[in-house]
Amino acid sequence: MTLGLVYDEEYLLHEHTPTHPERKERLQYTMDQLREEGLLDDPSVARLAPEMASNEQLSRVHTDDYLERLRSMSASGAGMLSVDTHISAHTWNTAKLAAGGVVRAMDAVATGETESAFVLARPGGHHAFAGDGHGFCYLNNTAIGIRHLQAEYDVERILLWDWDAHHGDGTESIFYDDPSVLVMSTHQDGRTLFPGTGDSRDVGELAGEGYNVNVPVPPKTSDDGYRTVVEEIFEPIAEQYDPDFVFIEAGQDNHFTDPITDLGVTAQGYVDLVEHAMDAANDLAGGDIVASLAGGYGIEGGLPYTNLAVIATMLGYDTAGIREPAIYEPPSYEPDISDVVERVQRIQSAYWTF
Numbered sequence: 001m002t003l004g005l006v007y008d009e010e011y012l013l014h015e016h017t018p019t020h021p022e023r024k025e026r027l028q029y030t031m032d033q034l035r036e037e038g039l040l041d042d043p044s045v046a047r048l049a050p051e052m053a054s055n056e057q058l059s060r061v062h063t064d065d066y067l068e069r070l071r072s073m074s075a076s077g078a079g080m081l082s083v084d085t086h087i088s089a090h091t092w093n094t095a096k097l098a099a100g101g102v103v104r105a106m107d108a109v110a111t112g113e114t115e116s117a118f119v120l121a122r123p124g125g126h127h128a129f130a131g132d133g134h135g136f137c138y139l140n141n142t143a144i145g146i147r148h149l150q151a152e153y154d155v156e157r158i159l160l161w162d163w164d165a166h167h168g169d170g171t172e173s174i175f176y177d178d179p180s181v182l183v184m185s186t187h188q189d190g191r192t193l194f195p196g197t198g199d200s201r202d203v204g205e206l207a208g209e210g211y212n213v214n215v216p217v218p219p220k221t222s223d224d225g226y227r228t229v230v231e232e233i234f235e236p237i238a239e240q241y242d243p244d245f246v247f248i249e250a251g252q253d254n255h256f257t258d259p260i261t262d263l264g265v266t267a268q269g270y271v272d273l274v275e276h277a278m279d280a281a282n283d284l285a286g287g288d289i290v291a292s293l294a295g296g297y298g299i300e301g302g303l304p305y306t307n308l309a310v311i312a313t314m315l316g317y318d319t320a321g322i323r324e325p326a327i328y329e330p331p332s333y334e335p336d337i338s339d340v341v342e343r344v345q346r347i348q349s350a351y352w353t354f
């Protein structure tokens with residue numbers, strides 16, 4: 001199996017403040033871990049160099065006014081897009097390089113250069129709307145990559161599974177009326193976490209009605225809960241949708257060590273999620289799958305190990321030994337999510353069979 005790995009040292013240049021949770025060490029510690037495990041020396045791992053997304057690629061998703069606002073704020077050297085989303089001199093170019101990273105991964109998999117790809121980039125994108133951004137996000141990397149894929153290749157239907165702990169409000173809004181992208185999201189219940197959206201009744205609109213699936217899970221939901229959601233909701237819908245391509249918005253902030261969320265997934269839980277995603281890609285989409293890092297802030301906790309778990313599973317490694325450091329105690333409590341599953345199935349049964 002060959003995996004394309006998109007990474008560039010310039011992803012470290014964008015900064016908020018030195019103590020902001022979304023900082024460069026997220027990528028540096030992950031690269032150290034991948035190096036230590038020998039992944040970077042594996043000939044099955046093809047390093048893919050990104051280029052900045054072009055104006056044409058950006059304009060397929062974002063408004064000209066918003067792009068100009070980002071560019072000029074970054075050119076001025078400092079600013080704030082929202083209370084926790086800072087702009088520095090490097091933000092504009094780094095954000096374009098992150099979006100271009102997803103584009104590069106899409107190209108690699110669509111042309112058969114690599115079988116799958118993982119994008120290790122920052123800043124993330126799923127809180128970026130067509131004309132605004134917040135939640136540490138500026139450009140919607142995923143949407144830019146998906147629109148590129150649809151414009152340049154014979155790819156009609158894309159299954160976008162966003163497992164980040166936060167609801168991807170920007171991504172949902174961009175594809176809300178579009179049946180060519182099925183957005184399935186698991187996230188910590190918006191009543192308990194930023195950005196507060198992601199209600200299970202939000203099912204898409206117009207031609208996109210029925211193509212937006214929100215599964216808000218309660219705090220502390222762990223490996224078993226996620227597996228239940230995948231098996232009871234995601235897999236039946238994915239099978240009926242029959243995508244041409246699978247994209248994972250790989251937010252690693254479901255890990256139980258994450259400092260800004262309250263979920264309970266372990267490194268082995270990520271292995272399980274990826275195995276299910278790979279199965280869906282192999283069974284339905286000819287194996288075409290790209291995963292892109294979204295959140296994940298347990299820099300000295302679980303993040304390097306969850307990234308390792310995702311990449312190693314995509315490579316088909318024996319992943320049984322992948323664990324977070326032993327000093328962290330995995331959660332012993334798992335909330336009952338059967339009422340959440342039943343509720344989502346009831347709402348989505350207008351469009352899908354369970």
Ligand SMILES: [Zn+2]
Nearest residue numbers: 164165166295
């Ligand atoms: Zn997140």
